[in-house]
Amino acid sequence: MATLVRRLRTSVAPMIDVTDPYFLRLTRLISPFGNHQLWTEMIHANAFSRGRIHLDPVKLAQNLPLRELEDFADNVVVQIGSSSPQDAHEAVDTLVKLGVRNINLNCGCPSRNVQMGAFGAVLMKTPTVVADIVSAM
Secondary structure: OHHHHHHOOEEOOOOOOOOOHHHHHHHHHHOOOOOEEEEOOOEEOHHHHOOOHHHOHHHHHHHOOHHHHHHHHHHEEEEEEOOOHHHHHHHHHHHHHOOOOEEEEOOOOOOHHHHHOOOHHHHHHOHHHHHHHHHHO
16 A cells, blocks of 8 residues: 555646745645655746846745755656747756756646737647747757
């Protein structure tokens, strides 16, 4: 039974204003077997390419579970949103340098704000754009 429990995985969908680094830390602490993935809230790729978030330690810590990356990097998934292959490439490059090993492109968020930015679920209307972004990543 213990072997089965260790293989089961808890995974919480990325949720705005919920799955922040503090929530992810709590999730990790209460899991007795470390059998879960920690998914971040979506971070727009241009936060790295234009906003230079990685140069501001306070903003970076508010968006990424840096403490978890130190010894739990295999189970941290950072979700990015983008409609630009170049922005996605720059974000992934920066995230990898920060120690992130798993990056997810958001192609499912139905939020009106996200749709207006031409990313999230609206990307599914343009599969060639998705392919270009994934190739650039």
